[in-house]
Amino acid sequence: MWTFKQSHVAALQKAAESFKQKTGISVKVEAITPDDAFIARVQAAAQTRTMPDVLEVHTNGDDFTFGAAGLLEDLAGKTPWTDRYLPSVAGEGTVTDVYYKQSLEKGAKTAGIKLNQRFSVPLTIGTFGIVYANKERLTAAGVTQPPKTWEDFIGVLDAVRKARPNDGGVSIGFQSPTTGMEWLMQPMAYGKLGKAGFKGLFSNQRDQNWSSPNGRSVLEAYNQVTPYWMPGTQSLTIDDADIAFAQGKSSFDIGGTFTLAFLAQNGMNADNIVTFPVPAPRGGAVPDLSLAPFALTGLSVSATSGNKDGAIKWLDHLAQSDVATQFAKDALDVPPVNMGGDPGAALGPVLGAMIGSFGSGDSAYNPGDTTYRPPSYDAAVVARALMELTPLKKADVPTAGASLTKIIDGYWAGK
Incomplete structure (x- = not known):
C-alpha cells in the first residue's frame, strides 16, 4: 500500500498487524511525500506496471483522475460494508452526475470516467x-x-x-x-x-x-x-x-x-x-x-493488482469499527465509520468534539x-x-x- 500521508503510516502498520492475524495476509505500507512526488511515483509505476495493490488517494480527485487513466479497479458493487460509514460520506468516491458532467468538459483530467463507477472508499473525513x-x-x-x-x-x-x-x-x-x-x-x-x-x-x-x-x-x-x-x-x-x-x-x-x-x-x-x-x-x-463532513482521503485498489481479493479485504478491515477507532486515535484523524452518539468516549475529547460538530441538512454549513x-x-x-x-x-x-x-x-x- 502507498500513501502520501506520513502521519498515517504508523496507524496503518498497526492495523496491518491485526489484519495479518485475522487473514494471514501481510500489508507493507510505504509513504511517498509530498503530494507531487506521490503523483509522479504513481505515474511512473503505471508505465512500468509496478503499481501497489492499494493506494491512499484524495477523494473525488486523484481517485477519479487515476480511474480515468485505467489505473484503478471499479469498486461499484464490491463494498457491501459501506453501511458502517456515516450516511453523508458513505457514497464518496463514486462518480455522481456532477462529476460525470465535469469529466465531459474540455481538458478535464477525469475524461473517460463513467456514471456510478466507484474508485475509492473513505479512509478519513473532515471539514x-x-x-x-x-x-x-x-x-x-x-x-x-x-x-x-x-x-x-x-x-x-x-x-x-x-x-x-x-x-x-x-x-x-x-x-x-x-x-x-x-x-x-x-x-x-x-x-x-x-x-x-x-x-x-x-x-x-x-x-x-x-x-x-x-x-x-x-x-x-x-x-x-x-x-x-x-x-x-x-x-x-x-x-x-x-x-x-x-x-x-x-x-x-x-x-x-x-x-x-x-x-x-x-x-x-x-x-x-x-x-x-x-x-x-x-x-x-x-x-x-x-459542519457538514466530506471525505478527505480514500482507499483505491490498483487495476493491475495480482491480489484484488486481499486488497478488498484490507479495505473492509479498515472499515471495521474497532480498527477504524484505533486508526483514528493513532493517526489523530477522523474516521468515516459511525462512532455513535458519544464519539468522545471512543476517541477522546478533541476528536470527539470535532465529530460532535458534524451535521447535515440546512443547519449544516x-x-x-x-x-x-x-x-x-x-x-x-x-x-x-x-x-x-x-x-x-x-x-x-x-x-x-x-x-x-x-x-x-x-x-x-x-x-
Whole structure:
C-alpha cells in the first residue's frame, strides 16, 4: 500500500498487524511525500506496471483522475460494508452526475470516467471551520467552556489577548487567502443568515449581495476579529500558521479536522488543545450551526493488482469499527465509520468534539457545496479583496462590500 500521508503510516502498520492475524495476509505500507512526488511515483509505476495493490488517494480527485487513466479497479458493487460509514460520506468516491458532467468538459483530467463507477472508499473525513485553542491559556484567562456564539468567541479572543498580549492572537495561513474567507467568515455567515441568505451574498441581487444590509452585517461581524490576528499572519502559509500555534506563538489557530495530526507532528500536545466549530452569531438564522463532513482521503485498489481479493479485504478491515477507532486515535484523524452518539468516549475529547460538530441538512454549513457561485468564480481573487478589510485594514466595511460586489457581478456577467 502507498500513501502520501506520513502521519498515517504508523496507524496503518498497526492495523496491518491485526489484519495479518485475522487473514494471514501481510500489508507493507510505504509513504511517498509530498503530494507531487506521490503523483509522479504513481505515474511512473503505471508505465512500468509496478503499481501497489492499494493506494491512499484524495477523494473525488486523484481517485477519479487515476480511474480515468485505467489505473484503478471499479469498486461499484464490491463494498457491501459501506453501511458502517456515516450516511453523508458513505457514497464518496463514486462518480455522481456532477462529476460525470465535469469529466465531459474540455481538458478535464477525469475524461473517460463513467456514471456510478466507484474508485475509492473513505479512509478519513473532515471539514473546515474548526477553531483550535490552547487549553492552558484559556484556563489562565478564566475561560472554562468553548464559546457557543460568535460574540462569545470574540469575547474569548479578547480575554486571552489581554492575558497574553504578545502571543494571545489567532493564526491562519493567509498566504492562501481563501483560508480566512472559507474557513472562518463563511461558516459564521451561514449561521448568521441561513442557507438562502448565505447564498444570496454571492448573487448579483443588490438587496442580497455583499452591498446589502446582510452583506454589511456579515462583514462587520467578521471584522471584529481584526484586533486579534497574530502579527504577520497575512504572510504565513497554512503550515506556518499551524506551526506558530504549536510553538506557542499564537493561542488560536483556524483550520479543519485535518489540522490536528499536523499540530501533533510539530510538538503540540493534544491534551492541551480545545477545539470547537466556528459559532453562529447570537440571534442568527441557524443557532444550532453544524459542519457538514466530506471525505478527505480514500482507499483505491490498483487495476493491475495480482491480489484484488486481499486488497478488498484490507479495505473492509479498515472499515471495521474497532480498527477504524484505533486508526483514528493513532493517526489523530477522523474516521468515516459511525462512532455513535458519544464519539468522545471512543476517541477522546478533541476528536470527539470535532465529530460532535458534524451535521447535515440546512443547519449544516457545507464547504463542498459551491452551486451558489457564479461561473468562472475565482475564490482566491474574491478572498484577496476580503483581506483588504481584515487583516490588512486597508478598506472599511462599505468599501470591502462594494469591492466584493463588483468582482462577483463581473463573474455573473461573464467578464
